[in-house]
Amino acid sequence: MDTEQPLGAARPERPRANGGRVIRIAWWGVRFIAALSLFVGALQLMKTGAASLDFLQPGGFLVRNAGSTLGLGWLGALFVLSGSPIAATASTLVAAGEKAASAGAEHFTEIQGYTMLTGSRLGAAFVVLLTAVLYASRAGEGERMAPLSTAVMALCTTALIYVPAAILGYGLLEWGPFHDLNIHFPGQFADLIDVVYGGLLDRVQDLSPVLVFLGGLGILLLSFKIIDSVIPPMDSERFEDSKLTWLRRKWPMFGLGCLVALVTMSVSVALTVLVPLVAKGYVKREDILPYIMGANITTLGDTMLAAFALDSPAAVRIVLAGIISSTVVSLFLLTFFYPQIRRAIWRFQRMMVKSRPRLAVFTAGLFLVPLTIIATSGVVG
Numbered sequence: 001m002d003t004e005q006p007l008g009a010a011r012p013e014r015p016r017a018n019g020g021r022v023i024r025i026a027w028w029g030v031r032f033i034a035a036l037s038l039f040v041g042a043l044q045l046m047k048t049g050a051a052s053l054d055f056l057q058p059g060g061f062l063v064r065n066a067g068s069t070l071g072l073g074w075l076g077a078l079f080v081l082s083g084s085p086i087a088a089t090a091s092t093l094v095a096a097g098e099k100a101a102s103a104g105a106e107h108f109t110e111i112q113g114y115t116m117l118t119g120s121r122l123g124a125a126f127v128v129l130l131t132a133v134l135y136a137s138r139a140g141e142g143e144r145m146a147p148l149s150t151a152v153m154a155l156c157t158t159a160l161i162y163v164p165a166a167i168l169g170y171g172l173l174e175w176g177p178f179h180d181l182n183i184h185f186p187g188q189f190a191d192l193i194d195v196v197y198g199g200l201l202d203r204v205q206d207l208s209p210v211l212v213f214l215g216g217l218g219i220l221l222l223s224f225k226i227i228d229s230v231i232p233p234m235d236s237e238r239f240e241d242s243k244l245t246w247l248r249r250k251w252p253m254f255g256l257g258c259l260v261a262l263v264t265m266s267v268s269v270a271l272t273v274l275v276p277l278v279a280k281g282y283v284k285r286e287d288i289l290p291y292i293m294g295a296n297i298t299t300l301g302d303t304m305l306a307a308f309a310l311d312s313p314a315a316v317r318i319v320l321a322g323i324i325s326s327t328v329v330s331l332f333l334l335t336f337f338y339p340q341i342r343r344a345i346w347r348f349q350r351m352m353v354k355s356r357p358r359l360a361v362f363t364a365g366l367f368l369v370p371l372t373i374i375a376t377s378g379v380v381g
Contacts, residue, residue: 091307097113
């Protein structure tokens with residue numbers, strides 16, 4: 001008697017497998033919509049709270065001038081281990097200041113918002129150094145230098161781009177035609193936000209502005225955590241079966257950095273990916289500069305979304321100035337000075353990672369520099 005199972009016997013399992021796939025996709029969609037809803041709602045709460053916060057009003061020590069807000073953005077990104085929430089905060093402060101300006105009151109200016117956004121970029125890569133230290137602590141004796149040097153190169157390259165880009169962006173914001181740009185989502189989008197969040201904002205009007213602002217910031221951080229869990233992880237396992245020799249060239253690496261930061265919506269995630277990739281030899285340390293430059297441009301995509309969600313042309317302008325200026329500086333340096341920059345940053349990182357005291361001073365400087373900027377700006381301003 002033939003006891004073999006017919007070939008078609010396994011086919012009834014397909015609907016069950018397809019059903020499981022549908023459930024997973026639906027669950028992904030629910031989490032993504034929840035994260036996006038929290039993200040937009042958090043921005044509305046922060047905007048409402050910021051409008052009444054004394055220490056964020058003009059003349060406050062932390063926002064006395066453009067220098068103070070540069071240091072504030074830098075320190076904020078260091079402490080929350082991400083630049084995106086701080087950049088979104090800069091957008092909310094600009095949006096609140098725009099509303100105050102329309103009423104003829106003193107306000108948080110576009111330039112202050114722009115320098116705070118720039119500071120958030122300078123501090124965002126600190127998480128790469130923290131990750132590198134943890135990764136190096138588990139690596140073998142001969143493998144500890146690669147993660148640390150990757151982090152130092154990421155921090156140096158970010159500063160190399162955003163310091164001159166800050167000057168270019170300042171010029172853009174002061175340029176009449178650019179300052180007159182009035183870009184925003186269609187009015188129906190703002191109406192939808194009012195319908196969804198208007199009741200919540202009415203209820204928090206009588207609460208402490210500090211509580212509203214910090215509550216919004218907490219929800220914003222939660223939304224980024226959920227977004228990180230929704231987005232597929234970009235780690236070394238994704239590259240293990242691929243030969244990436246063609247990505248060791250300048251422009252492909254630049255394009256990859258743009259893509260990864262755009263998909264993950266976080267330069268912290270995009271740059272942290274480099275630590276295991278370099279440690280396992282999939283990517284050479286000397287080839288990562290274009291990747292870092294690309295990631296530092298498209299990471300502002302989520303900040304632009306925040307600016308649109310706030311229905312603030314001024315917030316859109318500061319983000320657009322950041323994107324344009326960082327793109328121009330990156331393309332200019334990659335096109336004309338890539339070999340020189342590559343050698344200079346390579347030598348600097350070797351000086352830092354080969355000496356523990358120098359590395360300790362470098363790390364301490366990440367905190368001392370913004371603190372010094374805030375203190376000096378407070379005295380001068």
